[in-house]
Amino acid sequence: MSTKIRRITAGISGLAATAFLASCAKNAPQDTWQPKGSNARTIDNLQEPVFAIAGVIGVIVLCVVVYCVIKFRDRGQAMPEQTHGKPALEIGMTILPALILAGVGVFTFRTVFELAKTSDTQMVVNVTGQQWWWEYDYPAQVELGITKPIITSGQMIIPVGTKVLLRETSRDVIHSYWIPALNGKRDAVPGRVQTLRIDADKPGIYAGQCTEFCGLSHANMRMETVALSKEDFAAWVANQLTDAKSPADKTLAKEGEGVFLNQCVRCHQVNGLKKADGTPAIAAPDENVWAGAAPNLTHLMSRNTFAGASWDLLSQKCRADVWGASSETVGKKYLAGVSEACLNQTDLRRWLRNAPAMKPMYSDPTKLTPTNGKYRGMPNLGLTEDDIDKLVAYLSTLK
């Protein structure tokens, strides 16, 4: 075997081995081949046969090409007789792909229309993208126990087996919402409302990723959908409908509340938080952030992640416990929220110390003129370690 052929064989073997090993990944929460909801399954039912057909055709074409390259390679032989036109073959090679594509097209269109169906929606969630996190607000839906709107971010909670309609939009640039296990992707476009339907067969946590390049921290714009049993969902709703309670006087958390009122409430809303004069503290992200919004932190510790679902609020051990839980137990574990023992203090403190160092949001804070001085994400607030201690203590109370 010549050196050249050996090299080619080694290269192809290496690629094949890489592809094979990649398919063995155990922890692949964004695997499009493992649908966990009816819409994702509808897509899967189309993509599997299409992939098989395309694969077979691809292999045949590749084999023919390789055969021709080897069989008719230049050995210094005379130029063969040149011919032009072979009507039967040409017509056949036109009709056959056309028929295959028409067949694929029929099933694709059927799938597209099936996925677009929204008439039997059972629940609605407004999903709003901005650089670089997702906000979810739930309109009042009394039959689901949502007596007034709920707002959260990073993790969207849905009841299992419920057809949920996402009304997607964006406050700044185009984003794209994608939870591979539950459905395909849909762009969130400023000024438009696009709909996407999802539902989950079983309780669990389903990971996703913004799939439209949206700026510096596009890669850090993650999202998770948490499907809970109907009972667990009702418990989650009941908790979300409550306002935050002020910590007891003369505690570190109470001092943290003061720091929060001084520093954080400019952008972050905590429902129920009152200023020293007793009036509600209203956040004004519209005056400080380019997108005009920042995550509502009223129930921060009821979710497992922060900063666009890119970092865990749970320590590694506790996170593994929740994510690895069975569908029967995941709801209870999720609803337990973030206990003091489970809080990932390391990342939370790093974030409070210098957020842009963890998640690039603006290249140079001295050059905010194009955005009228407004930030595209959380700035470095220059907090002291003392302030950070107090803030962590306060944030821990936001269950």
Add this chain to the structure above:
Amino acid sequence: MFTPGSKLFLGLTGFAVAVSVIYVALVDNSMGGAVTLLFIAAGTALLAGLTLFNRDGDVAVGATDAPAGAEQLTASLWPLIATVGFVGIVVGLITHPIVFLLGLIALLAAGVEWLVQSWSEGASSDNAYNASIRGRLLQPIEFPVLALVGLGVVILSFSRVMLAVQREAGAIIFIGAGAVVLLVGTLFALKPNLKKTLVVSVCVISAVGVAASGIAAASNGKRAELVAANAEDHFSHKDCGEEKNAHFDGTAQGTISLRSSVDATVELRDGKLIAHELGIDKATQTITLTKSNNATIIFRNKDNKEARLTAYLGTKAVQTGVVEEVLDCTQMIGKGHEQALTFKIAKPSMASVKPYTLTVPGLEGQSIEIMVP
């Protein structure tokens, strides 16, 4: 190596670059003027490259059978236009920037045309040949520019006519003009043997007619309702009350093409106001909108009375200690008509003492609450 034509343009390029450097160093370092000069340098460099590439149009300058500098020079209007341009620049400096700009354009255009014409007339003793090499160089620029200017004049003139006549007449004129263009175009296409002069005459007369109509319409002024609307600042101020406003409501459109990206639809029927949110089947008296984001609501009037939808969007401080309500509204529309209303609420509901609402002024006890989490 260098042809006479390329030497001229290379010289101009070098001159423009040198002037731009001096300009930045001595006059203004804001780069605006330098960029303009460098653009001129780029243009002359391009012309230098072109003349170098085609060896001054393949003309053997100085050859015995094509003596350069033959005396048969043609008359030229360019010096006159250049003078007009120069005067325009001077007058524009004193009067109005647009005069300055037009003068500058005239001067630059005349300069380029004059240079190329002079150069081409020195190419050979054959005037027709000289004209052809001039055309080869300049016509790729002249034709698109003239077409653009001609189209601009026609469009501007037509728009003046549309602003001057009544709305109903405008629609008829638009349809009529379109039909005539289609008819004449079809005729030209079906009769390819028509005399070129006839086709050109029809086009030129039509264009002149449109331009003349435009001038007449512009001198006559806009139609009365637009003048009044401008005078009352109608375009920046909405009257959101119960009364019909002569100007704000005067040009109300009753149909909209918007069908997607609608957050909610609000209907007035039998004196009752009901809303339908996107994706929620049943009627509701509350809608939920995301904060700091444009929301679009469609208002459909199915009542016999004319009505408008008014959104109460909280308050804003206009000066220290003085706040006023923020309102937005559709125009007053009649039965069977619809309009879209787009607005943004930056603060959550809890920030407003009074709930954000959608109401129909004059209709008591009916409102849709807007909830902003």
